[in-house]
Amino acid sequence: MNLIEVKNVTKSFDKQLVLDSISLNVQKGECVVVVGPSGVGKSTLLRIIAGLETVDSGVVKVATDKVSMVFQGSALLNSYTVGENIELALDHQEFTKEEKKEKILENLKLTGLEKYVNYFPDQLSGGQRKRVGFARAIASNPKIILYDEPTTGLDPILSTLIEDYMNKLSGEFKVASIIVTHQLSTIKRTAQRVALLYKGKIIWEGTPGEFFKSDDLYVKQFVNAEVNGPIFSELLE
Amino acid sequence: MSSLTKFGNEPFVWLIELGQSFENFLLALYSIFTGKFAKKEFVEQASKFGFDTLPVVAIVSFFIGLALTLQISKQLMGVGNTSALGTTVAVSIVREIGPVVAGVMIAARIGGAMAAEIATMSVTEQIDALTVMKQNPIRFLVAPRLLASMIMTPLLTVFAIYIGSIGGMLIAIIYVHLDPYMFFDSFRSVVGNKDIIIALTKALVNGALVATLSCTFGMETSGGAAGVGQTTTKSVVWAMVGIFLFNFLITNSVYSVAKVLDPAFVR
Numbered sequence: 001m002n003l004i005e006v007k008n009v010t011k012s013f014d015k016q017l018v019l020d021s022i023s024l025n026v027q028k029g030e031c032v033v034v035v036g037p038s039g040v041g042k043s044t045l046l047r048i049i050a051g052l053e054t055v056d057s058g059v060v061k062v063a064t065d066k067v068s069m070v071f072q073g074s075a076l077l078n079s080y081t082v083g084e085n086i087e088l089a090l091d092h093q094e095f096t097k098e099e100k101k102e103k104i105l106e107n108l109k110l111t112g113l114e115k116y117v118n119y120f121p122d123q124l125s126g127g128q129r130k131r132v133g134f135a136r137a138i139a140s141n142p143k144i145i146l147y148d149e150p151t152t153g154l155d156p157i158l159s160t161l162i163e164d165y166m167n168k169l170s171g172e173f174k175v176a177s178i179i180v181t182h183q184l185s186t187i188k189r190t191a192q193r194v195a196l197l198y199k200g201k202i203i204w205e206g207t208p209g210e211f212f213k214s215d216d217l218y219v220k221q222f223v224n225a226e227v228n229g230p231i232f233s234e235l236l237e
Numbered sequence: 238m239s240s241l242t243k244f245g246n247e248p249f250v251w252l253i254e255l256g257q258s259f260e261n262f263l264l265a266l267y268s269i270f271t272g273k274f275a276k277k278e279f280v281e282q283a284s285k286f287g288f289d290t291l292p293v294v295a296i297v298s299f300f301i302g303l304a305l306t307l308q309i310s311k312q313l314m315g316v317g318n319t320s321a322l323g324t325t326v327a328v329s330i331v332r333e334i335g336p337v338v339a340g341v342m343i344a345a346r347i348g349g350a351m352a353a354e355i356a357t358m359s360v361t362e363q364i365d366a367l368t369v370m371k372q373n374p375i376r377f378l379v380a381p382r383l384l385a386s387m388i389m390t391p392l393l394t395v396f397a398i399y400i401g402s403i404g405g406m407l408i409a410i411i412y413v414h415l416d417p418y419m420f421f422d423s424f425r426s427v428v429g430n431k432d433i434i435i436a437l438t439k440a441l442v443n444g445a446l447v448a449t450l451s452c453t454f455g456m457e458t459s460g461g462a463a464g465v466g467q468t469t470t471k472s473v474v475w476a477m478v479g480i481f482l483f484n485f486l487i488t489n490s491v492y493s494v495a496k497v498l499d500p501a502f503v504r
Binding site: 079 | 369
């Protein structure tokens, strides 16, 4: 069952075409990783699915309103404590005050931040803020989670911790996820399907196994982090 | 996102921005009347208003009271009618100077900070995060600020009138050697409930203008730190233009209506 259906979506900013007739489906419990060079519209795709951007043409169908997003820069409200930030995500759910409190601590515990519940975001490091952003996104028991570079800036151990939990959400709780990342380790550990976005189009799609062994010049250049290849020379042009 | 972004390069973008501001104002007002807004945010904003603006409003009003009375007293001394000093200062301070000074100070001190805060929230995706969490940004950000502004601006205006009058009285005593009782007696004789209502109406409009424009421009900000800077300047400039414009419109309307209903008030 598709929880996300993106069909022929086109989006431009100031006459610059960012997404060019993109189509992508994500099923219940599936985790799709979208990769590609910076500025090719990966985050825009997530924002469109989250309802934060409108499309110029095409159709986006999201089968549930239980959508959550992990933002690239964590996007925590600075005038609210860590606990209050997470509580915002629980506001529209039928929890008692005590249940909310428990849920907040439970989610902070998952990310190893339970003792920071009364801290303000500017008292935390970048990595800690990112983890609070993750805790906030999962607190509301979403059916879809959109991750915008969830592990960038985290150390390898914390990255693994977050990735394991992302896998648990897809596997155990059947959450549909789209992850935008540049981290090859995250692709390896979490992806069930990988899509390479380039020049507004998905130019390659396959399993992580196929992705890392692909002979496609674009994929190869991305996986091997090579400077010489079609991506760099075309961007220079 | 909104019509603003879509028509960003249109020549009449300011018209769309004003339309968006008016829409946000109405939506925020609806949230306030239905009680569906972030109460915690309101308390924070209201206390910010008081602590941040009170000293500035006090200092500026005091000096304007001094300068204004000094100017008027010079003219009145020339025609030998210093007894009218209290009356003239009262009308100027209560009907015009008090509301305008408080409004301008609030636009500069609070409006600028409000626009910068919301613009920063916008460029760091905090407003997007609120939207994803199904928190309505109007209820969460605009309504509490609008309510705080519409309550605190009239209070600060009354304070500005009071401090400005004290400044005026000091000049009347020291420079014109007027009896303080005489000064305040003529002050009291001319300032009635209608003047207070005019001042408070102007203050209410000023408060609404500052909060609505700052929030609207803040929420539409893009372009990182540079965008935040531009928004801050823009919101302060527009709020000040609005304050002076509405000040004139209200004064003009009051005189037009009073000419028919209460000619003594105009005199």
